[in-house]
Amino acid sequence: MKFWDSHCHLSTPGRTIDERMGRLMEIADRVGVERVVLSMGLPPLLTNPTPEQLRKKNDETMEALLHWNHRAFGLCYVSGEHVEESLKEIDRCVAKGPLIGIKLWVAKRCNTPEVETLVKRAHELKGLIVQHAWQKTGGNPPGESTPQDVAELAGRLPEVPMVCYHAGGNWEAGTRALRPHKNVYVEIAGSNPTAGFVEMAVREVGAERVVYGSDAAGRSFASQIGKVLGTQLPEATKELIASGNLQRLLTPILKAKGMTV
Amino acid sequence: MSTPIIDTNVFLGRWPFRRLPLDEAALLAKALRERGVKQAWAGSFDALLHHDVDGVNGRLAAMCQRTDEKLFLPLGTVNPALPDWEEDLRRCQEKYRMRGIRVFPNYHRYALNDAAFVKLLKLATERGMLVQLAVSMEDERTQHPLVQVPQVDLAPLVEVIKTVPGVRLQLLNAFRSLRPDLLLKLVNAGHVSVEIATLEGVAGIEELLKQVPVERLLFGSLAPLFYFEAAALKLQESKFSDVQDKAIRRENAARLMAR
Ligand SMILES: [Zn+2]
Numbered sequence: 035m036k037f038w039d040s041h042c043h044l045s046t047p048g049r050t051i052d053e054r055m056g057r058l059m060e061i062a063d064r065v066g067v068e069r070v071v072l073s074m075g076l077p078p079l080l081t082n083p084t085p086e087q088l089r090k091k092n093d094e095t096m097e098a099l100l101h102w103n104h105r106a107f108g109l110c111y112v113s114g115e116h117v118e119e120s121l122k123e124i125d126r127c128v129a130k131g132p133l134i135g136i137k138l139w140v141a142k143r144c145n146t147p148e149v150e151t152l153v154k155r156a157h158e159l160k161g162l163i164v165q166h167a168w169q170k171t172g173g174n175p176p177g178e179s180t181p182q183d184v185a186e187l188a189g190r191l192p193e194v195p196m197v198c199y200h201a202g203g204n205w206e207a208g209t210r211a212l213r214p215h216k217n218v219y220v221e222i223a224g225s226n227p228t229a230g231f232v233e234m235a236v237r238e239v240g241a242e243r244v245v246y247g248s249d250a251a252g253r254s255f256a257s258q259i260g261k262v263l264g265t266q267l268p269e270a271t272k273e274l275i276a277s278g279n280l281q282r283l284l285t286p287i288l289k290a291k292g293m294t295v
Numbered sequence: 296m297s298t299p300i301i302d303t304n305v306f307l308g309r310w311p312f313r314r315l316p317l318d319e320a321a322l323l324a325k326a327l328r329e330r331g332v333k334q335a336w337a338g339s340f341d342a343l344l345h346h347d348v349d350g351v352n353g354r355l356a357a358m359c360q361r362t363d364e365k366l367f368l369p370l371g372t373v374n375p376a377l378p379d380w381e382e383d384l385r386r387c388q389e390k391y392r393m394r395g396i397r398v399f400p401n402y403h404r405y406a407l408n409d410a411a412f413v414k415l416l417k418l419a420t421e422r423g424m425l426v427q428l429a430v431s432m433e434d435e436r437t438q439h440p441l442v443q444v445p446q447v448d449l450a451p452l453v454e455v456i457k458t459v460p461g462v463r464l465q466l467l468n469a470f471r472s473l474r475p476d477l478l479l480k481l482v483n484a485g486h487v488s489v490e491i492a493t494l495e496g497v498a499g500i501e502e503l504l505k506q507v508p509v510e511r512l513l514f515g516s517l518a519p520l521f522y523f524e525a526a527a528l529k530l531q532e533s534k535f536s537d538v539q540d541k542a543i544r545r546e547n548a549a550r551l552m553a554r
Contacts, residue, residue, distance in 0.1 A: 046497060058353050061497045131549040170436040171443060204437045206313070226434050226493070227525035229315050229518070256528030264522025266316065 039275040041247030042070040045077045051097045065255045073109040073137035082141045085119035092127050096106040106134045114142030116146040134287045135162030140178040145186040150175040160286040168203030181208035188215035199222045209238040223250035227260045241271040245279050297548045298541045299333035301548035303490050304467050304515030307466045308339040312429035317519035320362040320459030338397035342372035370397040375411035408451035420462045430469040446472040455483035468493045490515025502532035509539045
């Protein structure tokens with residue numbers, strides 16, 4: 035089965051960005067990962083980047099695509115702490131550059147007007163909108179969104195498709211929070227390959243709204259692919275999760291940019 | 296045909312916090328067999344929270360025998376924080392014919408330099424039994440708020456291991472918290488092995504083999520709590536020799552259990 039990985043980073047070893055990409059894709063090939071979506075540039079991943087740091091991270095992501103644009107997509111890293119500068123980054127990297135959407139992480143919670151502004155702009159460009167969310171038993175840092183925050187944002191913008199990374203971390207709570215909002219896609223990366231995860235996601239939000247991702251290179255492709263292949267779901271369902279849903283989500287922006295799938 | 300697998304990390308019984316797709320012994324046995332597993336070392340989820348550990352061990356032994364005794368090799372639990380735990384150890388070996396035990400220091404709330412645990416290691420080693428130590432069972436970020444169990448602190452183990460010559464210890468589910476330098480110290484301190492269920496990072500096995508001798512690396516899936524495929528695919532995600540592949544899939548485990 036072929037996988038399109040909605041959630042990767044440049045954290046493979048390498049002296050240059052190109053070497054890191056070469057290593058990432060060499061390993062991707064071993065387990066059937068055809069395409070990857072990159073974000074946030076080189077490590078270390080910055081939780082609350084300055085505007086200058088955002089620009090640098092996005093430059094790194096764009097450099098990674100140079101020789102890999104047939105297999106890799108990139109997201110523009112933006113922050114609700116720096117709305118004006120982030121809007122400029124969206125203009126530079128998505129409207130006028132090669133990136134195909136935005137990544138929002140943990141600088142500011144996504145139920146804020148600032149994040150809503152960025153999401154609306156990305157949607158005008160038909161970009162993929164990706165928001166990290168993790169509901170932690172021990173409590174979240176101030177800027178980290180919960181799946182409930184994503185649900186709030188999605189409820190305010192019901193016509194805007196968006197991806198909630200990690201299924202909200204605590205996926206049993208996350209899929210419940212997200213299930214009323216048909217515009218939210220549940221991504222499965224970055225957690226233990228706990229059996230029943232993907233079955234519950236499919237049961238609660240439907241197979242068309244579950245998207246494979248790994249959070250490689252910190253996570254293993256294998257452990258996250260195992261979440262899909264380890265289920266007893268029908269092959270057609272697995273294929274939707276593995277690549278079909280992400281392909282469908284990316285179609286508007288790829289068409290707008292004249293890129294072929 | 297690839298080498299048959301010895302899965303050193305499976306569980307029977309009930310995970311306390313949800314039902315799992317394969318939490319019936321017969322279903323798990325069938326799934327493991329279909330995936331090329333020839334032997335599975337099984338502990339019991341019930342051991343995490345039950346006080347009547349001997350009841351848990353007796354049921355585990357019976358379930359392994361009843362379901363597929365060639366596949367499931369039971370590993371009983373001993374909780375050295377309980378009164379007269381020495382009798383549980385004796386029964387594991389003499390009554391249930393178990394070849395090893397599985398311990399859960401975080402769920403049973405003792406440190407690895409507690410005198411009782413050091414004594415348990417010594418007695419198990421005198422009996423020639425393997426000791427499996429579960430470092431974690433679940434990501435602490437998704438735990439039930441009333442059952443927040445930290446990862447086991449492995450740091451004291453380096454010195455403890457040196458005081459128990461001949462000990463055979465395998466760490467389960469160790470990788471979320473285990474730093475590479477501590478792993479190296481443990482591996483050098485005595486016969487300490489690890490398995491891959493919680494190993495992360497792309498090509499994780501390949502990277503780990505740069506630091507740890509292949510003899511200390513075993514296959515483990517943490518099924519049915521984890522999808523078995525997650526561990527199986529890790530073998531495909533890393534590049535290593537056929538000799539290393541056989542060692543990880545089967546031979547290291549066979550040797551560890553046989554000694
Ligand atoms: Zn990530």
